[in-house]
Amino acid sequence: MLKVKDTLRATVHLTFDGRVVKKYHGPDASARFNNEVRILRHLEKRGCPFVPRLLEAQPEQLRIITTNCGSRVEHLDAARLAELFAELEQYGVHHDDREMRNVTYRQSDGRFCVIDFEFASLLPESA
Numbered sequence: 001m002l003k004v005k006d007t008l009r010a011t012v013h014l015t016f017d018g019r020v021v022k023k024y025h026g027p028d029a030s031a032r033f034n035n036e037v038r039i040l041r042h043l044e045k046r047g048c049p050f051v052p053r054l055l056e057a058q059p060e061q062l063r064i065i066t067t068n069c070g071s072r073v074e075h076l077d078a079a080r081l082a083e084l085f086a087e088l089e090q091y092g093v094h095h096d097d098r099e100m101r102n103v104t105y106r107q108s109d110g111r112f113c114v115i116d117f118e119f120a121s122l123l124p125e126s127a
Contacts, residue, residue: 069114
């Protein structure tokens, strides 16, 4: 596995078969884990095509395994970034960390994707 992120809140690895393994730690790890699982399940149920799919949730280890949504984006203009997060809201989710670090590019279909939902929230009409 290749470590792609290691912060105070989470460690993320990319497996050789293309899955993403995220382990939560630090403050409120359990709450952040539960929230991301809830949001990803909601987005899958709503058919959102530009977010990772939750493959496994392991609450005892505070770990999720998801599909890979491509590589990190280095450049994206502010208008396109705002458009992408606005599109996410059509699926009933507000992303509370609307930064380029949470956008990937999936080369297989030329699609920008959104990742990292531990601080996201469901919009009132979706809850």
